[in-house]
Each structure stands twice: as structure tokens, then as C-alpha cells.
Amino acid sequence: MSERLCQVCDIGRMPHAEAEALQERLLAARRAGDLPDTLLLVEHDPVVTIGSAVEDEASEVSVELLESAGAQVRRVSRGGRATFHGPGQIVGYPIINLREHRQDLHWYLRALEQVLIDALGDCGFEAERVEGLTGVWVDERKVASIGIAVRGWVTWHGFALNVCVDPQWWRMIDPCGLAPEQMASLTEVSGTVASRQVVEGAIVQHFADFFDLSPRRSEATVLFAATDF
Secondary structure (H helix, E strand, C coil): CCCCEEEEEEEEECCHHHHHHHHHHHHHHHHCCCCCEEEEEEECCCEEEECCCCCCHHHCECHHHHHHCCCEEEECCCCCCEEEECCCEEEEEEECEHHHCCCCHHHHHHHHHHHHHHHHHHCCCCEECCCCCCCEEECCEEEEEEEEEEECCEEEEEEEEECCCCHHHHHHECHHHCCHHHECCHHHHHCCCCCHHHHHHHHHHHHHHHCCCEEEECCHHHHHHHCCC
16 A cells, blocks of 8 residues: 555535635645645535636526526636536545646546546446547546646646536536537436445545555545644
């Protein structure tokens, strides 16, 4: 087992703005060397985040329609385009120092894809990449979106895996530049209910294996206390 620690914290449901603020604190602590590599797992209230690749929000989303349906629309500092986050997803925010792994953002994107592909394989899904696009597909439909940001070679933002998401949300946006029907949840492509706990466990294990880390579960209260500055 690796001697390099990765703390893993599932904080449950949290609004996106609060999770982004938490990431900022974790990022600062990781850059200062006060925390080890960290994988933050969360589920958000309905929100559509707009990445830096989009100049005009109206070209990607119907803000009025989304807000009337109960979703926020937020500009964020990651790369990429419009992405939905909400109930039924496993959202992962790795806060890791790439200086201790590999200082290559293309490699890091492909690494996150591979972690999800391997984890889904353990859960009985034949997941794959699509050439020229970022994310993970099952049966030619996209089940995971990835958008990252890096500051001082420490990562934040990350991935969103659709376990059981209401497909109505994708019909209100231009999801990552794709047609809404190209998006799917694991429950849609399998015809059965996917266990969030099982999928999350596989993700944590393959994340630790790929980055040669030893995972340690941390309580949310411990994490918040460590970043209270």
C-alpha cells in the first residue's frame, strides 16, 4: 500500500456555491502543504455551471426556464461548457498536487476518465472514451462529464457521474455541446437501479490505485475544521 495519503470525504448534499467555497479553502491548504491530497465527494441541489469556454450563456442554456424549474445558473472557473449538477449524481472534486504526480493537464483529464472507466467496469458497465471529446460514455451515451481547474499545479473542480438523474434537465441546456439525448444515467443504460454506494466505493478505490495513494475516509466536520481560516 502506498505511503502517500489521500483523505476522502463524502459531504452529502451541498449547494454548489458552498462546495466551490470549500474547494477554495482546500486548494489553499493543499498548496500550503497543510493537507494531503483530497477527494471531495458531493451531491448538489440542481444547478447548471457554465465554464470558461462559453462567452454567451444564452447560447447554451435557458436561464429563465431553468430557474423556473428550480435550478440555479452559475459561472465557474473550470474549463468546458454548460454542465448540469443535481440529485442522482456522484460529483467528485480531487484536490491533488500534480507536482507530486505529473505536471500535465491532458494526462490528468485522461486519468480521471480512466478512473471512472475502471470503476464502472467493476460495476458491470462497459464504459469508454469518445475520440476528440472529454468524458465517459456507455452504449454511446455520455454518463460522466469532466471539467477541471488548476492553481499552482493543485487541481480543483472535477467530474460528475450520472447515476440516476432526471433527464428533463438536459433538455433545458446544451450539455457540454452535445444534444440532450446523448446524455444518460447509469440506470437508463442498464435498465436497473445502480447502487450509489457501490459505484462510489469503486471510484474511490480506482482513484487511489491510479494516483498511487492510500485512501482514508474523513468526516466532514474534520475537513471543515482543517480549513477554517
